[in-house]
Amino acid sequence: MLKGHLHPLTQVERKLVSIFQKLGFEMVEGPDIESEWYNFDALNMPKDHPARDMQDTFVVKGQQNKVLRTQTSAGQVAYMEKHQPPFKIIIPGEVFRRDAADASHSPNFYQIEGLVVDKNVSMADLKGALAQFIKEFFGESTKIRWRPGYFPFVEPGMEVDVSCTICGGKGCQTCKQTGWVELLGAGMVHPNVFKAANYDPEKVSGFAFGVGIDRLTMMKYGISDIRVFYANDLRFLKQF
Ligand SMILES: [Zn+2]
Numbered sequence: 001m002l003k004g005h006l007h008p009l010t011q012v013e014r015k016l017v018s019i020f021q022k023l024g025f026e027m028v029e030g031p032d033i034e035s036e037w038y039n040f041d042a043l044n045m046p047k048d049h050p051a052r053d054m055q056d057t058f059v060v061k062g063q064q065n066k067v068l069r070t071q072t073s074a075g076q077v078a079y080m081e082k083h084q085p086p087f088k089i090i091i092p093g094e095v096f097r098r099d100a101a102d103a104s105h106s107p108n109f110y111q112i113e114g115l116v117v118d119k120n121v122s123m124a125d126l127k128g129a130l131a132q133f134i135k136e137f138f139g140e141s142t143k144i145r146w147r148p149g150y151f152p153f154v155e156p157g158m159e160v161d162v163s164c165t166i167c168g169g170k171g172c173q174t175c176k177q178t179g180w181v182e183l184l185g186a187g188m189v190h191p192n193v194f195k196a197a198n199y200d201p202e203k204v205s206g207f208a209f210g211v212g213i214d215r216l217t218m219m220k221y222g223i224s225d226i227r228v229f230y231a232n233d234l235r236f237l238k239q240f
Contacts, residue, residue: 008240009110009229012217013092016112019136023129025088025114030075032094036065042077042196043153051152056098058107068096072113073153073210076189079115080197085204086118092213103225110213117189117199117206123156126186126207130160134183138165138220145180154187154208165219174224181219184211 006014017027030038045051060066075091091113099105116125127146134142142162149159162183164175171177186209191201214226221240228236 005240007229007237008217008221009213011240012220013110013112013213016133016137016211016213016216017090017092019133020090020112020114022136023088023132025090025116028075028079028089028091030069030072030078030091030093032068032096033060033063033066034069034074036067038076038078039067039069039071039074042193043073044190044192044196045152049152058096058098069093070097071095071210072111073208075113076115076153076208077193077197080117080194080199085199085206088114088116090114101227103227106214106226106230108230109226112211112213114209114211115189115206116208117204119204121188121205121207123188123207126188126209129207130184130186130209134160134162137216138162143169149185149187151185151187153190153193154185155190157185157187160184160186160209162219166222174219174222183215183219184209186210 021027040052057070058068072091072093072095079089093111094108095111096108099107101107131144134144145161147159147161149157151157160183161180163169164172164179164181166172166174169179171179175181186207189206189208194201194204214229218226
């Protein structure tokens with residue numbers, strides 16, 4: 001008799017959660033339906049902020065100011081309002097964007113948000129935590145590249161690339177012959193986000209990061225089309 005097993009995205013999500021738990025992070029969850037305040041305004045994206053349009057958003061009909069969360073970052077301020085630092089949390093979950101499905105886009109996908117808040121948290125702490133996670137997940141020999149990047153809720157922000165796991169950095173179709181693949185966004189928590197949570201940005205500091213679980217799974221297993229995760233094709237799912 002054929003037994004069922006966990007979906008590859010669930011397997012990878014659980015692996016990531018366990019890696020972060022070993023690094024001292026506590027897992028918390030946020031709702032799929034979120035207020036515009038937590039999803040945007042509290043994250044330094046007031047109305048008319050251009051980044052709000054970049055994430056085409058599903059609005060919940062009949063519920064004022066409610067959206068399907070476009071990012072697990074939406075859980076940051078909701079958590080901070082109820083807890084005092086120091087803390088290290090991860091927030092895994094499904095996110096939704098009004099994107100047409102193609103090989104690299106899906107209207108729903110999965111992320112893990114990380115948030116660390118304490119006194120005197122530095123960029124070195126951020127890089128140290130992410131390097132530990134990346135090497136644990138992809139292997140010790142994985143190379144990491146840190147690039148400046150812009151996200152409204154961090155300052156400074158960075159994008160983190162890793163050496164392509166498909167070709168080992170030599171160059172292939174997946175990495176567009178560059179040898180590098182963009183893995184995640186991160187940065188130091190913006191003072192306006194702390195203010196939204198009624199924290200004093202003079203007294204606390206922190207870092208945040210967001211990892212795409214679908215993307216990580218694609219890189220780990222050499223999958224080139226995100227749609228296979230949502231097609232319920234047993235020939236694909238049985239490989240995991
Ligand atoms: Zn490659």
